[in-house]
Amino acid sequence: MTKLKKDGSKIVNVACVPQRSPFRYPGGKTWLVPQVRRWLSIRRSRPSILIEPFAGGGIVSLTAAFEHLADRVVMVEVDVDVAAVWQCILGSDGPWLAERIISFPMSADSVREELLSPPANLRERAFQTILRNRTNHGGILAPGSGLIKHGENGKGISSRWYPDTLRRRILDIVQIKDKITFIQGDGLKVMSNYLDDPDVVFFVDPPYTAGNRGKRAGRRLYTHNTIDHEELFKLSGCAVGDVLLTYDYDEYVIKMAEAHGFSFQPICMKNTHHTTMQELLICRELDWVEQPRRLGEQSQLLLMDV
Ligand SMILES: C[S@@+](CC[C@H](N)C(=O)[O-])C[C@H]1O[C@@H](n2cnc3c(N)ncnc32)[C@H](O)[C@@H]1O
Numbered sequence: 001m002t003k004l005k006k007d008g009s010k011i012v013n014v015a016c017v018p019q020r021s022p023f024r025y026p027g028g029k030t031w032l033v034p035q036v037r038r039w040l041s042i043r044r045s046r047p048s049i050l051i052e053p054f055a056g057g058g059i060v061s062l063t064a065a066f067e068h069l070a071d072r073v074v075m076v077e078v079d080v081d082v083a084a085v086w087q088c089i090l091g092s093d094g095p096w097l098a099e100r101i102i103s104f105p106m107s108a109d110s111v112r113e114e115l116l117s118p119p120a121n122l123r124e125r126a127f128q129t130i131l132r133n134r135t136n137h138g139g140i141l142a143p144g145s146g147l148i149k150h151g152e153n154g155k156g157i158s159s160r161w162y163p164d165t166l167r168r169r170i171l172d173i174v175q176i177k178d179k180i181t182f183i184q185g186d187g188l189k190v191m192s193n194y195l196d197d198p199d200v201v202f203f204v205d206p207p208y209t210a211g212n213r214g215k216r217a218g219r220r221l222y223t224h225n226t227i228d229h230e231e232l233f234k235l236s237g238c239a240v241g242d243v244l245l246t247y248d249y250d251e252y253v254i255k256m257a258e259a260h261g262f263s264f265q266p267i268c269m270k271n272t273h274h275t276t277m278q279e280l281l282i283c284r285e286l287d288w289v290e291q292p293r294r295l296g297e298q299s300q301l302l303l304m305d306v
Pocket of ligand 1: 027028029053077082185187207208222224225227
């Protein structure tokens with residue numbers, strides 16, 4: 001549902017965008033789903049493969065798979081903990097993970113005790129990752145992040161622990177898992193294998209803050225947070241198929257985009273604290289982006305964090 005505010009700007013209420021990921025992912029792109037749907041629907045035929053080389057919580061891949069926006073989806077993620085969740089769900093341990101979540105007796109003590117012991121196998125690693133993601137501040141899994149103390153409505157550590165919802169999301173993904181291939185590894189390497197195929201499209205949401213270039217301290221959202229951005233633009237510029245990139249708004253990024261033949265458009269979003277943030281959409285053609293109704297209007301997307 002899209003509403004118009006008094007000042008004419010638009011709010012897309014992402015409560016109407018199905019939340020399909022078991023993660024509450026920092027930098028997650030649920031708010032961008034309406035635009036991604038447009039991007040994937042403009043072409044004459046459905047892409048044969050959508051590749052998401054920096055998958056994280058994977059909302060774009062999941063949306064494409066559930067909504068038949070691409071024949072197949074390839075998700076890539078380098079972080080072994082995040083990867084364990086996808087390997088577990090897209091392998092044969094999704095039902096086990098769903099049951100493990102449902103039966104966990106949630107309390108601050110049980111979380112601390114569970115996270116003390118190193119995981120014995122991949123599926124325990126997956127469970128611990130979801131537990132940390134849902135009980136750490138901001139869902140941040142990077143070293144240095146701590147457990148939620150007060151949380152929403154004083155619910156403390158359990159304020160983002162929705163076992164039934166998580167179970168349902170995991171079992172829903174299990175139903176369509178044959179459409180998704182997951183690769184634990186370097187997104188740039190995987191991209192380079194598909195550059196010549198015109199039926200392959202790439203949704204690229206790399207880890208990025210201006211802190212990557214040392215100009216201001218970047219918030220440490222991810223364990224793996226530095227990549228070669230020049231190389232990423234070089235690869236994206238060589239791809240025969242379409243590429244949609246998202247980045248923080250930054251002059252340095254705009255220069256790289258222009259140097260490789262891309263157009264860019266700032267897009268506004270509001271986070272749960274009602275802070276308006278600006279990001280960049282980067283693509284060869286951007287005429288499919290939902291345009292503001294009048295000059296000077298900004299599209300705003302309201303992010304609901306569940
Ligand atoms: C901005 S987040 C992606 C968020 C995702 N679009 C979502 O909606 O949840 C970037 C992700 O890239 C991952 N990453 C960092 N370096 C990578 C690499 N070389 N290859 C693959 N993934 C990488 C990080 O671990 C992080 O999960």
